[in-house]
Amino acid sequence: MHQTLVHFFCLHERKEKSLKEQLLLLINLQKLDLAISRINIKKKELPEKMAKMDEDLAVFTTGLEASRKRLDELNKRHAEKDDKLRKNIEALKKTKNRLFEVKTNKEYQAILKEIEQIEKKNSETEDEIIAALEEMDQAKVALKLREKEYESYRSKYDDERGKIEGELKNLDVELLDCQQRSADFRKKVRTELLRRYETIKGINNGLAVISVWKEVCDGCHMNIPPQLYIELQKSEELLSCPNCHRIMYWYDRGKNGA
Numbered sequence: 001m002h003q004t005l006v007h008f009f010c011l012h013e014r015k016e017k018s019l020k021e022q023l024l025l026l027i028n029l030q031k032l033d034l035a036i037s038r039i040n041i042k043k044k045e046l047p048e049k050m051a052k053m054d055e056d057l058a059v060f061t062t063g064l065e066a067s068r069k070r071l072d073e074l075n076k077r078h079a080e081k082d083d084k085l086r087k088n089i090e091a092l093k094k095t096k097n098r099l100f101e102v103k104t105n106k107e108y109q110a111i112l113k114e115i116e117q118i119e120k121k122n123s124e125t126e127d128e129i130i131a132a133l134e135e136m137d138q139a140k141v142a143l144k145l146r147e148k149e150y151e152s153y154r155s156k157y158d159d160e161r162g163k164i165e166g167e168l169k170n171l172d173v174e175l176l177d178c179q180q181r182s183a184d185f186r187k188k189v190r191t192e193l194l195r196r197y198e199t200i201k202g203i204n205n206g207l208a209v210i211s212v213w214k215e216v217c218d219g220c221h222m223n224i225p226p227q228l229y230i231e232l233q234k235s236e237e238l239l240s241c242p243n244c245h246r247i248m249y250w251y252d253r254g255k256n257g258a
């Protein structure tokens with residue numbers, strides 16, 4: 001890339017070799033610095049995405065636990081009623097046995113009434129047990145659904161989490177590489193130029209060096225004066241855009257495409 005630029009510098013090689021080197025260093029340094037900020041943004045966004053996934057997983061987990069708890073409670077209530085019924089059946093048997101021991105009719109009638117009351121209670125308990133069983137069936141269906149939802153999300157979650165963790169590791173490696181290369185480039189750029197680059201970068205969203213074509217700055221998209229544009233194509237200095245102050249270089253899109 002920047003063949004025109006290279007060509008332009010070849011024509012002026014003797015005079016501008018140093019300028020060419022410095023500008024190419026800046027262009028490459030900028031590429032690395034932009035890559036570093038992209039990596040840093042991703043390194044911030046990916047854990048945020050993971051935290052959102054953790055929140056969603058917690059919602060599914062809570063729902064699943066609530067369904068399990070509900071079924072446990074129903075099971076417990078059913079067991080209590082079952083136990084109550086068993087005890088009452090036992091009590092009924094004992095009460096019926098007492099019928100053989102009574103001496104008076106009054107006593108006999110009293111026991112019959114007692115039996116009637118126990119039977120009524122047992123019948124109510126049986127109804128309650130049936131209702132509890134129905135509720136348990138519904139709760140089991142609800143739990144199955146929750147388990148399915150949870151499993152489905154969990155599998156997506158594990159998959160995505162694995163990918164993100166892998167990506168973060170790759171980003172760390174990539175970042176270290178870019179940082180090392182960026183530091184190497186910085187050592188080669190002249191101090192005052194590096195200072196100029198850092199200052200412009202700071203006020204221009206990380207973009208300090210910019211191409212210009214047909215009198216238009218690719219950074220701020222403003223026209224630059226025709227005289228300056230001519231000068232840019234011949235200049236022995238690194239010129240700045242009068243509008244955004246970025247360091248400009250001429251890039252022939254006519255020959256090199258967009």
Ligand SMILES: [Zn+2]
Pocket residue numbers: 217218219220221222241242243244245246
């Ligand atoms: Zn500009």
